[in-house]
Amino acid sequence: MVPVKEIVIEALSAPPRTGKRRQVAVRRAHRRWTGLLILVATLLLALLASVAFGSKSLTPGEVWNALGNPGGTAEADVIVHALRLPRTVLALVAGVALGVAGALMQGHTRNPIADPVILGLSAGAGMWVVGAVFLLGVTDLYGYVWFAFLGAAMAALLVHFVGSLTRGGATPVTLALAGAASHALFTAITAGMVIFDRQALDTYRFWTVGAVNGRPLEFTAQLLPFIVLGLLLAAYNAPGLNALSLGEDVARTLGVRVGATRTVGMAAITLLTGAAVAACGPIGFVGLVATHIARHFTGPDYRWVLAYAGLLGGTLVLVADVLGRVVARPGELQVGIMLALIGAPVFIQLVRRRKPVRL
Amino acid sequence: MSPAPAAREAAAEPPAEPGRPDAAGHRPVKERSAVPRVPGRTPVRLGPLSAVWRPRTVLVPCAIALALCAAVVLNTGRGDFPLSPGDVLQALLGTADGVAELVVWELRLPRSVVGALVGASLGLAGAILQGIARNPLASPDILGITAGAGVGAVSVIVFAGANGAAGGLVGDVGIPTAAVTGGLAAALLVYVLAVRQGISGYRVLLVGVGVNAALTSVLSWLLVKADIVDAGRALIWLNGSLNGTNWDIAAPAAWALTLLLPAALLLSLQFGALAFDEDTARGLGVRMTGARAALLLTAVLLTAVATAATGPIAFVALACPQLALRLLRTGHPPLFASALLGAAVTVWADFLGRTLISGVELPVGIFTAALGAPYLLYLLVRSGKARTS
Numbered sequence: 206m207v208p209v210k211e212i213v214i215e216a217l218s219a220p221p222r223t224g225k226r227r228q229v230a231v232r233r234a235h236r237r238w239t240g241l242l243i244l245v246a247t248l249l250l251a252l253l254a255s256v257a258f259g260s261k262s263l264t265p266g267e268v269w270n271a272l273g274n275p276g277g278t279a280e281a282d283v284i285v286h287a288l289r290l291p292r293t294v295l296a297l298v299a300g301v302a303l304g305v306a307g308a309l310m311q312g313h314t315r316n317p318i319a320d321p322v323i324l325g326l327s328a329g330a331g332m333w334v335v336g337a338v339f340l341l342g343v344t345d346l347y348g349y350v351w352f353a354f355l356g357a358a359m360a361a362l363l364v365h366f367v368g369s370l371t372r373g374g375a376t377p378v379t380l381a382l383a384g385a386a387s388h389a390l391f392t393a394i395t396a397g398m399v400i401f402d403r404q405a406l407d408t409y410r411f412w413t414v415g416a417v418n419g420r421p422l423e424f425t426a427q428l429l430p431f432i433v434l435g436l437l438l439a440a441y442n443a444p445g446l447n448a449l450s451l452g453e454d455v456a457r458t459l460g461v462r463v464g465a466t467r468t469v470g471m472a473a474i475t476l477l478t479g480a481a482v483a484a485c486g487p488i489g490f491v492g493l494v495a496t497h498i499a500r501h502f503t504g505p506d507y508r509w510v511l512a513y514a515g516l517l518g519g520t521l522v523l524v525a526d527v528l529g530r531v532v533a534r535p536g537e538l539q540v541g542i543m544l545a546l547i548g549a550p551v552f553i554q555l556v557r558r559r560k561p562v563r564l
Numbered sequence: 565m566s567p568a569p570a571a572r573e574a575a576a577e578p579p580a581e582p583g584r585p586d587a588a589g590h591r592p593v594k595e596r597s598a599v600p601r602v603p604g605r606t607p608v609r610l611g612p613l614s615a616v617w618r619p620r621t622v623l624v625p626c627a628i629a630l631a632l633c634a635a636v637v638l639n640t641g642r643g644d645f646p647l648s649p650g651d652v653l654q655a656l657l658g659t660a661d662g663v664a665e666l667v668v669w670e671l672r673l674p675r676s677v678v679g680a681l682v683g684a685s686l687g688l689a690g691a692i693l694q695g696i697a698r699n700p701l702a703s704p705d706i707l708g709i710t711a712g713a714g715v716g717a718v719s720v721i722v723f724a725g726a727n728g729a730a731g732g733l734v735g736d737v738g739i740p741t742a743a744v745t746g747g748l749a750a751a752l753l754v755y756v757l758a759v760r761q762g763i764s765g766y767r768v769l770l771v772g773v774g775v776n777a778a779l780t781s782v783l784s785w786l787l788v789k790a791d792i793v794d795a796g797r798a799l800i801w802l803n804g805s806l807n808g809t810n811w812d813i814a815a816p817a818a819w820a821l822t823l824l825l826p827a828a829l830l831l832s833l834q835f836g837a838l839a840f841d842e843d844t845a846r847g848l849g850v851r852m853t854g855a856r857a858a859l860l861l862t863a864v865l866l867t868a869v870a871t872a873a874t875g876p877i878a879f880v881a882l883a884c885p886q887l888a889l890r891l892l893r894t895g896h897p898p899l900f901a902s903a904l905l906g907a908a909v910t911v912w913a914d915f916l917g918r919t920l921i922s923g924v925e926l927p928v929g930i931f932t933a934a935l936g937a938p939y940l941l942y943l944l945v946r947s948g949k950a951r952t953s
Contacts, residue, residue: 234589273584317766318701379944382700382886386944387938389879393933396803410795414784475809491776497770516859539788545781551755553774556767 237509238501244516248297251523256285259530260537288418294479295425296417296522296540300491300551302432305439306477307498308511309491312446313470314384320493321478323395324384327487328391329360330479332398334412339398339405349408350424350483353405354431356391357479363387365471369464370541375455378467379531415488415541417526426492428480435476442470448503494548497555521548578803617627621898628904632680635911639679640672644916663727671675678809678873679914679928680907681817682878685870687906688821688828689863690881691888691897693817696856697769697830703882704867707772711779712750716742718783718798722790740813740872747868749776755860764842768860804877806914813873820869825903826863831855877929880906883936885933890943909936 256272257263261329262283273284295504305322310319333356337343343352345403356472367383370378445466448456453463481488492514500511531542606617611910637656645667647655655668656662670842686704693702704710751759758771783802787795837850845852867881884906885897891905892898913931920926 313910316699316769317699319707326640367941367944378700381939383944384700386940387883389882389933390937393878393930393937396799397934400796400801400803400927400930401924403796406796406799407792409786410787414781414788416793489780493773493777540783542785542788545777548776549778552777553771556770556774557757557760 219367226248233504237503241512241516244513244520247522248516248523251520252293252297253528254527255296255523256289256378258527259289260534291422292417292526293418293482293523294422295420296426296526297519298429298432298486298518299417299488300522302435302477302481302493302516303488303522304495304499304514304516305436305479305511306474307518308496308507308514308519309439309442309446309470309474309477311496312450312507312510313377313467313474314381315450316381317497318493319381319384319487321474321482322364324381325360325364326357326384326390326478327386327482327489328395329358329363329412330354330356330482332391332395333354333359333400335407335409338408339402347424349412351430353483354479357482358403358475360470361475361479368467374495380418387401407437412486413464414484414539415544416539417485417536420484427485428484429479431476435473435480436532438469438473439511442466442473445510446470446507447505452509488522488539488544490545490548490552491521494510494552495521497552501555515562578898591716607807620621621892621894621901624888625901625904626906628901632904632908632911635908635915636676636680639676639911639915639918643672674811674814675806675809675914676911678814679806681814681821681910682870682874682877682930683884683906683908683910684903684923685817685821685866685906686827686877686880686910687884687888688825688899688903689866689870690883690906691885691899692828692832692859692863692901693881694885694897695899696859697766699766699769700886702769704863704878705878705881705936706776707769708750708754708776708779708865709747709867711776711783711873712753713743713747713868714802714876715779715782715786716744717801717875718786721798722786722794723799737859743872743875746867747871748864750779751868776942800927801875803927804813804875805927805930806874807925809874815871816869820866824862824866827902828859828899831859831862866931875929876926877910877932879929879933880910881937883932883940884909885934886940887943 210343252397253265253268257265257268261280261284263284265282268285271279272281274282275286286477306321307319310321314324329352333352334349337352338538343349363384364380364397371379395409399409441485445456445461448459448461448465449463449465451459457463488548494512495514495517498517499510503509503513513542521544525544529540529549532538532543565667608615608617637649637652640656641649647664647668651660651664652668655664656673658665660668690703693704693707694700696702717739720738724738754768754772754775757775758768761769787798790798834850834855837845837848840848842852870877885902888901888905889897892901909932910928913930913935916935917926917928917931
């Protein structure tokens with residue numbers, strides 16, 4: 206039996222191209238690789254900027270010295286290692302996770318406005334955070350991070366459970382609506398608790414804007430395995446997702462196991478979003494914007510969309526974080542707020558300029 | 565719970581529809597007459613209009629209307645001076661004593677009426693938007709209209725609260741005005757950004773999501789900047805509350821609904837065609853841009869007025885059209901039934917929010933979601949993959 210993946214690839218690729226058509230295909234492949242390189246370069250620049258800029262700006266030389274000198278006691282060394290590096294790493298990891306999760310979510314729901322944060326996961330996390338504060342009296346970040354993770358996982362399980370109970374398995378519409386319904390349910394329960402308890406409200410209103418500062422490196426390291434596993438699952442899921450975007454019936458005829466593919470996709474979304482939301486709070490809109498920009502450049506192939514969306518997600522969160530530090534000096538604007546403020550105009554411009562693609 | 569009787573009814577009715585095409589796609593042909601007929605579907609024709617007679621499209625709205633009436637009577641009886649449903653009915657008919665009549669007409673009834681009006685407006689607006697955008701996730705909440713109203717109202721709460729001086733006056737007069745202004749401004753922004761050689765429902769939706777994200781982040785920023793007391797007040801407004809409603813609040817919502825509901829129903833005659841893609845609809849002779857713009861404007865006005873009356877009531881606009889669609893088993897969200905269902909869900913949510921936990925009045929917006937979400941999940945599980953919109 207020929208492996209499923211090869212059948213799918215064969216079905217997705219056009220008949221052999223010759224002459225001018227072949228040139229076009231080759232040029233497109235070149236363009237995708239070039240785009241990927243440009244994205245990596247931009248991401249590196251954003252990383253450098255994130256370490257260098259802040260309420261005290263450092264020169265590249267100082268940054269370089271500090272990076273090679275972990276135990277240093279000079280002012281620049283302390284700033285880099287205690288403050289800038291941890292938040293840079295966290296912004297990168299969370300951004301990549303949310304970007305990839307957004308692309309997966311849009312692929313599985315076939316809905317262009319799907320986003321892990323719209324579809325219930327972050328609301329589930331928020332409910333458990335507030336529950337931990339309200340019922341158990343947990344007050345510090347380390348206390349409620351695991352509650353957030355648990356909440357996101359529970360919300361994803363609920364959405365997937367509803368999908369799998371449905372006759373014929375989870376369809377894009379069921380997933381999208383189940384997500385929206387659980388988002389509303391969890392938000393309502395959260396609001397119900399927050400209205401009774403001022404302490405919970407105070408925690409919740411700062412948690413819910415999303416932030417990457419104040420989390421040490423060890424904290425990110427604890428969540429990293431989940432994100433790595435999620436990214437691997439996402440990569441494994443991409444060919445199946447390509448087949449699914451032809452429609453479930455076509456995918457099934459091509460030999461794709463639709464239920465299994467959806468389950469793997471949901472697992473990846475859960476791990477990625479759960480870890481990112483637990484670490485930084487619900488940073489909305491990254492997944493949405495990153496996926497749309499990615500699709501703008503790559504076309505419909507999810508193997509490329511996922512890679513682009515991940516890189517773009519990381520860059521977006523880093524840039525938003527840096528700008529949030531720069532515009533409100535010496536204070537700062539939370540990354541979640543900044544992200545929507547700069548992401549929305551870019552996104553709208555993109556939507557305006559382009560003929561819409563149906564998913 | 566309000567929609568439950570309708571659901572039981574739905575389950576009782578035999579699902580077999582002989583007019584449905586069989587597995588191979590052939591329709592069973594039994595008879596030929598001058599007018600082509602689909603067996604099992606009785607056509608109703610009136611001049612140029614034509615529809616299929618389906619008992620479900622009449623019975624389900626009737627059941628919802630009954631549930632709405634029950635909710636209004638129960639909700640009106642509830643309060644510090646409890647009245648039995650019988651007393652309430654007598655007062656409504658004008659045969660009760662003076663005190664009961666005063667309590668019912670002046671104090672209690674406005675609350676239920678405002679709830680019903682706002683719920684109906686939101687349900688209708690949601691059905692219109694979901695029909696135009698052909699997306700089950702479309703709703704005024706996602707298009708930024710609600711967020712715009714929220715930014716308007718919360719900035720009044722926060723800035724007036726911090727200054728202190730203007731608090732009382734601004735609290736009474738300023739919030740609804742600011743909410744309407746904010747909502748309309750957001751809608752205008754979405755429209756200006758989305759219009760480009762005609763309106764595509766798809767582009768409106770995506771631009772709306774963008775505008776919504778930006779406005780929501782402004783809202784979070786306001787909440788973070790605010791004093792904790794103001795943040796609490798803002799949160800209560802943001803969850804939608806029917807506390808302190810009176811006939812003055814009901815009036816604008818009533819006017820909006822009386823004018824816009826017939827308009828929407830009239831415009832909706834083209835609704836079936838809007839559910840196809842652009843080219844097909846244009847081929848059928850529908851003026852897409854005009855029809856869409858008029859329907860959008862209707863939805864925006866309904867949402868803005870409703871939000872100004874009570875604050876944003878979550879989830880009604882998203883869930884009620886989807887619930888109505890599944891209860892009536894239609895192809896696109898039914899407008900009138902969505903409006904009725906919105907009213908019923910909102911009044912029931914208000915009643916339960918005031919009854920379930922004694923001594924505490926939860927904002928109605930919390931219970932609309934707590935009621936609507938599980939029911940929508942249940943319907944999703946039950947109705948399977950047949951529905952695609």
